[in-house]
Amino acid sequence: MVEKFKRVLSSIREVVSGxxxxxxxxxxxxxxxxxxxxxxxVFLLLLFGSLIGIPSPPLTLTLRLLPHIVDELRVLEQRSRRASDMIADLVSSLGLEL
Known part of the structure; x- marks a missing residue:
């Protein structure tokens, strides 16, 4: 009986620890x-910083790195489409990109 109680207590301790x-x-x-x-x-800003006045890397380097930022460009495009939508801005600021 005592051994069974110790096993149960040990398993409860493992669950709580987990x-x-x-x-x-x-x-x-x-x-x-x-x-x-x-x-x-930051990576996207470094590559396309020329849009806001930050010196950008050479065009050949930017084009070679372009496949690595496809997802970020999609998010940038979605944000630019709904730039005047206040609810979309609120949802975006909360990190709920759809």
Whole structure:
């Protein structure tokens, strides 16, 4: 009876430990995803900074790197289409890109 109680207590301890480590991993994963998103924005700004007055790299380098930023260009195009839509801007600022 005591051994069964110890096994149950041990399994409960493992579950609680797993839940807490899952919360910690989820927070770390969110931070890494946010940082990756920021790096993508900086990368896009470096390549197309000439649109806002920042010196850009040579055209040949930009064209060779173009396949790596296709997704970012799609997001940029979607944002430019709905530039006057206030609700879309709010949803975009909350990180809910559709």
């Amino acid at each position: 839940v807490f480590s899952g919360f910690a991993e989820a927070g770390a994963l969110d931070a890494v995803e946010l940082e990756c998103s920021e790096y993508e924005h």
